[in-house]
Amino acid sequence: MNTIGEALISLLEAHGVDTVFGIPGVHTVELYRGLARSKIRHVTPRHEQGAGFMADGYARASGRPGVAFVITGPGLTNTITAMGQARADSVPMLVISGVNATPTLGKGLGHLHELPDQRGMMEKVALFSHRITQAGELPGVLARAFALFSSARPGPVHIEIPTDVMVKPADGLAALLTNAAPPVPDSAAIAKAAKLAMSARRPLILAGGGAKRADAPLKRLAEMLGAPVVQTANARGLLHRHPLCVPASPSLKAVRALMADADLVIAAGTEFGPTDYDGYSDGGFVLPANLIRIDIGADQLARRAATVSIQADCSEALEALLAEIGKAPAVSGDGPARAAAAREAAFAEIGSAMQAQMHAVEAIRDTVPGSIIVGDSTQPIYAANLYYDHDRPGGWFNAATGFGALGYGPPAAIGAALAMPGVPVVCLTGDGGFQFTLPELGVALDAAAPVIFVVWNNRGYREIETSMLDVGVEPVGVSPAPPDFCKLADAYGIAAERLAGTGGLPEALKRARATGLPYIIEITVD
Template sequence: MADHPHLGTLIPQLLVERGIDTVFGIPGVHTVELYRGIPGSGLTHVTPRHEQGAGFMADGYARATGKPAACFIVTGPGLLNIATAMGQALADSIPMLVITTLNPRQTLGRGEGRLHELRGQSVVGREVSALALTIWTVDQLVPAFDEAFAFLSSSRPGPVLIEIPIDLLSEPFPGPVTSMRKPAGPPMPRADDVEAAATLIAKARKPLVIAGGGAVAGADAVRELIEKLGAATLLTANAKGILPAAHPLLAGGCMLTPSLHRAIGEADLVLALGTELGETEFWYELDGLKLNGVVIRVDIDPRQLHRNARPTLPVVGDAGLFAAALAPLVKAIEGGAAYARQLQAARLDGADPRYVRHRPLLDAIWQVLPDAVVAADSTAASYGGNFMAEPPAARRWMSAATGFGTLGYALPAAVGAKVGRPKVPVVCIIGDGGFQFTLPELASAADAGAPIIVLLWNDQRYGEIEEYMVRNQIAPLGVRLQATDFSAAAKAFGAKHVAARSLGEVKESLLAAASAPVTTIIEMDASQYA
């Protein structure tokens, strides 16, 4: 038995064999056995400054690359720390694998004051996971990993949690470890559903496509379907780039200005591909969307098909596979490009000027850095970006201002994106309030050799919340922030700091920062920025 490797030592091998190449985590006494097998495994390990940062980094990595990363997380406080990031990933359907530990099996539930003891840890984990598994015996290890990766490859994406008691990590594994068979892919839509969709579409005269994050993995097929159909298309925040900027069928983002609200209601057919049609995708009020025509909804998750909008035709299946199957069956509908131009021209009518003011800044990023990946926090420029940003390709815009809506997301998410795509510039858009949630992750970027560009909007307040309080006749309280010397903070973490007082200075700074060997913070003082 002594000659057999320990279970913990084998886990890096299992990850590599299943396509994982990056792990985010902070070693602790409850996870060190997982680290024995990392040297020589081919895994890249990145150490954040907080477990929440590990989760946000894995999120950014997945959004930028389309592949999951793993997180090694200690029992108790580690899981609670990463829970917020898992909640964001769950809400936005972002894949990641979180491996955490439990206290020794013989101590569980006894309340003996063990290190990191958390009553009901598994209950907490299940609430922020798409799938949660606990390994209790050595022979459950490989089947659990196979189940986890089968889920990641064939179901609606989200965080997958695997819990392992720490005493089990040190047990010998008799082996051999068999390689995982090729996992099943995402579900194919039924042929009769595809044919039914084609029949409904053939009768439409004013169709509208709404594509969401579930369409990104099949972006090429979805774009080909849209072009074959010739239909005006709206892209949610998580679908940006499926149609690039200036595409003739791109009608814009999804924030419900009056013109887009009318367009959705007036469409005689809405084809919704991989979208929740949810509140934070459209920022509608409680009464929701008004879809008055035929509605075809395609989603990998059958539970989602009847939420927020009732479909005429619900289709269970992967959006990309559906698009590929449908494209040969449809013909172009006249007037789609003209209608898209009409919606583009009117889409800012009635839009909140607090968001519209940031459009030149958003446009400038890809003008200066065409290959940039952008991670956006919950801040005014990000809300505007969810509506107005038009990246040149998919996986170039990621935002926390949807779904769970966390603050501080963008900085570690940008680090994760840079780790995953080291050859392209990665830009973080963040406000001064959110920046201070995760500011220490600047050190993680330096450690990982992953310099990013931070566009910091500094108005010395939680501006969105203050505006909301004022609109609702609540005296603003707790929203004004102490002035922070971000130049000193940058120096402390080995980053460069630039003050940009105009859009021209931002563009110059972006260009310089793209080739800098360290992270650059481009600070825009709201009181001086013109």
């Protein structure tokens, strides 16, 4: 006889799940009965927040949902931060938790890990939360989750199973594989958008995270229209070194000027979030008057007015738009000149200090080409989010925009490395943020994940200190003492080295890559 806990594992396998991040506990023991006999790899983080961040990094790198198993109560609340980050950045994540026995729920009797209303709490952050009460519900709720991941703007989904339900019989359950697809682009909307595009003289494309897997059609459309392509942080890696590429934040005045000069803006997969478009909180961003929006989510399209709204996957919508426009000369008009002027002005605008930090990121890219760079909230990441051209579509992501969870980088990088074996992964984190999730180094060791951890050590929260000084607040609480990261690495059995400044970074990266193992490079800066 199979139990619901065992059936869950079989159904996850049927949906293509190959990795689960989780920490077993007394409320999930029955899930592990099936896991031990399955082909699914189990990765044990040191904290449930790490499980969520690893699932996030796995999903962003691979495009497949990341899955986490956590216990009820504190296990699940520890995961909420990671779910919040995934919700903000539209990352497909499936969190499966236990919950106390059905007869005890909502009674307030003081059972272990009890919450007043666990599912009600999760409904506030997850796209949906479902409690399994009978075996027959399981195939349907999993199908609903995976259909959402593939056909709509994704995010975190929560499924909880009471401990008394996990052990119920569940023979004969078959997976419901829906093959759900995104909405087909509306032909009338495509025709109207194509007409606008063909009549534009100074078109511009804004690419967001929703377009990061649409590199080929985006490039063809940009060349057909002669349209510069401005990328938000989550879109970096598209059109690398292309004459029409503008790898700069829309929060910069130079980019805003480029947008204001455009007579048509095509926004693909971007929600116009303030951390991308109004990063300095100066209120200077103005929604373009002549705007074509492409987004997979109807709710997102409804939040911002547009001349034409197209609900579809970005790749499909761009392909449909290309087909409607037809053939045209490549790189027409003055698009390359407009893009070049915007790049030059944006680079100058970020100033010498941020230019230097951005050059350190370029050194990583050029020494480890084709890598996935996973960032935390640290100064070089802030600088590169303002201006930086990555060389791999979908290969640049961090938590310094949107939800902004500190400590994201190290576990997310581990998840990315496990999702994409053979692809180099570099984590760029600060000494402050690294201390949020330091214990996850043990996971890199356990899983032999060859992540290169580059630690920008300026002995504190310097970005926050600067913010305090800028508004006349005496800095308090911004100088937590960092550990000796090299000694800490040695305690884990991980090789490490310390650099004074960034001059020796390329050679250190080469040494790190040669090991094929986790490696720490600490950079001490003023």
